[in-house]
Amino acid sequence: MTMHTRTLGTTGPQISALGLGCMGMSALYGEADRAESIATVHAALEAGVTLLDTGDFYGMGHNEMLIGEALRTAPAARREQALVSVKFGALRDPDGGWSGYDGRPAAVKNFAAYSLQRLGVDHIDVYRIARLDPDVPIEETVGAIAELVEKGYVRHIGLSEVGAETIRRAAATAPVSDLQIEYSLISRGIEDEILPATRELGIGITAYGVLSRGLISGHFTPDRQLAANDFRAHSPRFQGENLRHNLDLVEALRKIAEQKGVTVAQIAIAWVLSRGEDIVPLVGARRRDRLTEALGALDVTLDEADLAGIERAVPAGAAAGERYPAEQMAHVER
Numbered sequence: 001m002t003m004h005t006r007t008l009g010t011t012g013p014q015i016s017a018l019g020l021g022c023m024g025m026s027a028l029y030g031e032a033d034r035a036e037s038i039a040t041v042h043a044a045l046e047a048g049v050t051l052l053d054t055g056d057f058y059g060m061g062h063n064e065m066l067i068g069e070a071l072r073t074a075p076a077a078r079r080e081q082a083l084v085s086v087k088f089g090a091l092r093d094p095d096g097g098w099s100g101y102d103g104r105p106a107a108v109k110n111f112a113a114y115s116l117q118r119l120g121v122d123h124i125d126v127y128r129i130a131r132l133d134p135d136v137p138i139e140e141t142v143g144a145i146a147e148l149v150e151k152g153y154v155r156h157i158g159l160s161e162v163g164a165e166t167i168r169r170a171a172a173t174a175p176v177s178d179l180q181i182e183y184s185l186i187s188r189g190i191e192d193e194i195l196p197a198t199r200e201l202g203i204g205i206t207a208y209g210v211l212s213r214g215l216i217s218g219h220f221t222p223d224r225q226l227a228a229n230d231f232r233a234h235s236p237r238f239q240g241e242n243l244r245h246n247l248d249l250v251e252a253l254r255k256i257a258e259q260k261g262v263t264v265a266q267i268a269i270a271w272v273l274s275r276g277e278d279i280v281p282l283v284g285a286r287r288r289d290r291l292t293e294a295l296g297a298l299d300v301t302l303d304e305a306d307l308a309g310i311e312r313a314v315p316a317g318a319a320a321g322e323r324y325p326a327e328q329m330a331h332v333e334r
């Protein structure tokens with residue numbers, strides 16, 4: 001398989017057309033197997049994936065240390081190609097709770113110092129605050145990252161889950177490579193205002209939740225038991241009647257996938273890839289078999305008839321339930 005590449009915005013790096021999101025290897029989706037996680041990162045690098053996405057708060061540093069170990073133990077040629085995208089700013093507590101966001105310039109530099117150490121690298125390739133800190137103007141947060149760029153500790157500035165107005169203000173402060181935001185067949189909220197704004201400003205999209213956290217992967221079953229600390233146990237889309245409705249959408253998608261001889265996950269990822277060269281899906285594979293399936297999406301071509309069939313199976317707005325519980329929806333700009 002030849003790895004396709006895409007460029008993140010007009011100022012960002014050239015990267016593989018699929019990135020690997022490493023969150024589930026440390027947090028939020030129940031137990032993960034450390035050895036298999038590292039093997040998955042290695043397999044991704046071997047297949048030509050060059051973008052690894054993490055957050056310093058994924059397992060309170062666990063995910064960065066895991067990536068650090070995976071990079072240290074990867075062949076030098078693969079390690080040198082890898083780019084690491086880090087989110088910071090989420091405040092946690094020892095019980096695993098979430099207590100807000102900190103985008104003050106001094107905090108940005110503090111977060112970065114710890115991330116560099118945990119990752120074992122001398123620079124972070126893309127650095128972004130996970131959510132807007134409502135008490136700190138975005139210009140100050142982005143300005144602090146721009147200072148880290150000047151000093152060589154960060155290469156590119158990213159954004160995460162912010163709306164068009166914040167994107168414009170950030171881009172007026174310093175060059176922004178990409179916006180990381182949820183985008184999938186069942187989370188199409190960016191299409192009205194956010195995507196036109198990033199396109200106008202030459203900012204790329206790193207799309208997360210392209211499988212809606214496994215919900216539209218074709219592997220999620222209604223009887224799946226989720227641990228209390230699994231995000232999905234509290235996510236509106238995974239509850240009761242909402243879950244049944246959403247899995248019906250998946251069955252409609254499965255018919256299309258079967259006709260094309262591919263899997264549901266591959267159709268869902270290929271659909272995001274088909275939305276534009278400016279979009280790079282981050283897939284949350286944490287096992288090698290899932291990674292192999294996800295990479296197969298790069299070879300799936302969707303023609304007009306396929307896209308029309310997918311649109312009929314899963315029309316915009318078809319999902320039941322919000323993508324986050326209400327208290328977390330309050331932190332995402334729409």
Ligand SMILES: NC(=O)c1ccc[n+]([C@@H]2O[C@H](COP(=O)([O-])OP(=O)(O)OC[C@H]3O[C@@H](n4cnc5c(N)ncnc54)[C@H](OP(=O)(O)O)[C@@H]3O)[C@@H](O)[C@H]2O)c1
Nearest residue numbers: 021022023053208209210211212213214217284285290293
């Ligand atoms: N900026 C933000 O606010 C934000 C928020 C969330 C995530 N992210 C980033 O985006 C990345 C991706 O998000 P996500 O993990 O929620 O995305 P996702 O790819 O929609 O969901 C990943 C889950 O889907 C399941 N899955 C089933 N088949 C799969 C396949 N073939 N390939 C991959 N996964 C498959 C896996 O569950 P099983 O392992 O149980 O099978 C996996 O845990 C994260 O790792 C993180 O780096 C960013």
